[in-house]
Amino acid sequence: MFIAGNWKMNGTLDQARALARALAEQLPAGAPTTALFPPAPHLTAVLEEVADSPIFVGGQDCSPHPDGAHTGDVSAAMLVDLGARGVIVGHSERRTNHGETDAQVLAKVTAGMQAGIGVILCVGETLEQREAGQAEAVVRGQLAAGLPETLSGDAITIAYEPVWAIGTGKVATRDDMSTMHRMIRAWLREHRPALAETFILYGGSVKAANADDVFAADEVGGALVGGASLKSDDFLGIITAAMNA
Numbered sequence: 001m002f003i004a005g006n007w008k009m010n011g012t013l014d015q016a017r018a019l020a021r022a023l024a025e026q027l028p029a030g031a032p033t034t035a036l037f038p039p040a041p042h043l044t045a046v047l048e049e050v051a052d053s054p055i056f057v058g059g060q061d062c063s064p065h066p067d068g069a070h071t072g073d074v075s076a077a078m079l080v081d082l083g084a085r086g087v088i089v090g091h092s093e094r095r096t097n098h099g100e101t102d103a104q105v106l107a108k109v110t111a112g113m114q115a116g117i118g119v120i121l122c123v124g125e126t127l128e129q130r131e132a133g134q135a136e137a138v139v140r141g142q143l144a145a146g147l148p149e150t151l152s153g154d155a156i157t158i159a160y161e162p163v164w165a166i167g168t169g170k171v172a173t174r175d176d177m178s179t180m181h182r183m184i185r186a187w188l189r190e191h192r193p194a195l196a197e198t199f200i201l202y203g204g205s206v207k208a209a210n211a212d213d214v215f216a217a218d219e220v221g222g223a224l225v226g227g228a229s230l231k232s233d234d235f236l237g238i239i240t241a242a243m244n245a
Contacts, residue, residue, distance in 0.1 A: 001032035001215070001242040002157060002199040002222035004120065005229025006060065006088060009039055016042040020049035022232040027053055032222065032242045035086055036229070040074055047083045058086025058118065061094060064107030066114075076108075076115035086118040086155075088224075090146055092163045102145035109156070110148055118155035120224065121146050122203065123184075127164035135162075136183050143187055151194035158184055158200045159224040165204030167226065174217045177202055181219035208237025215245035 011019070016038050027034060037058045038046045047057050063073035079087055089112060090105040105121070112119040123142040125135040139160065147156070160180055162172050172180075181200050189196040202214050203224030214220060222242060228234040 001245065002035070002201060003032055003235075003239050003242055004035045004037060004058075004086075004088075004159075004201065004222070004224050005235055006037045006091070006203075006224055006226050007039060007042075007230060008060070008093070008226060010230055011039070011042065013042055013045055017045050017049055019230065019232060020046040020055075023235065024050045024053035024055055026232065026236055027055060028236075028240065028243065030243060031239050034239060037086070037088055043079070043082050043084060056085040058084050058088065058120075060088050060091070062087045062089070062108055062112055062115075062117075064104060064111050066111065076112045076117050080115050080117050084117065086120060087112050088120045088122065088159075090122045090142070092122060092124055092161055092166060096163070102142065105142075105146045106148065109146055113148070113156070118157065120157045120159050120201070122159045122161050122224070124161040124163050124203075130162070130164065136180065139180065139184065140187055143184065144191065147192050147195070149192075151192055156195055157198055158188070158195075159203045160184060160200060161203035161224060167205065169205055171205050171210055171214070172202075174213055177214065177217035177220055181217060185219045206238060208234050208241065211238045211241035212244070215242055 034055050037060050059079040062076040089108045094100045123139045125138040129138045184200050199221035201222045201224045202220050206223040206225050207228045
């Protein structure tokens with residue numbers, strides 16, 4: 001299991017430190033792989049707080065470029081230089097709010113790989129696409145467009161996040177999750193065999209209260225957690241559920 005907390009654009013520096021410290025101190029022995037993705041200005045502080053714990057830290061996005069005149073961007077190499085070990089790419093909020101295309105997502109995945117940082121590639125359909133019967137086709141298209149054809153077992157994790165379930169309180173049914181995660185696993189085995197056994201995370205309003213059901217779905221190898229990762233008790237409850245799955 002792999003549990004990742006995406007803090008998005010939330011929290012002051014003091015709050016980030018306190019949350020990271022609480023998680024580092026209370027992480028149970030035998031916990032699954034656990035990662036935190038704080039806002040970029042808080043990366044160094046969070047890294048300091050979890051330095052003596054198994055928790056690793058990553059960035060919420062990276063530039064497709066290694067350096068240059070790209071005001072406001074953060075390169076994958078800069079994340080590595082800080083001590084970050086992962087980066088989220090292609091999150092639905094980046095695709096929707098910033099108009100990121102599949103080509104841009106692929107460039108960012110490639111940049112992360114080249115920098116030697118672990119990549120979480122997010123895929124998922126909108127409500128309109130699901131209701132039109134296009135959910136699986138959309139996800140297959142995002143996988144094909146977002147993953148380089150040549151892979152050498154690099155650390156890439158897939159996160160399935162139904163866009164209609166993010167921040168809405170809605171959660172896909174166990175059957176919905178199982179069907180999509182099985183499809184993703186089959187696609188990876190056929191088209192990107194180097195990633196055939198990678199984690200496939202579920203991301204969509206995961207909370208301690210529904211985590212048991214999420215982790216019981218076929219091929220769900222963990223969770224990409226949003227709002228519930230901002231409270232230590234909630235996030236630790238999800239981690240405990242993963243340990244019991």
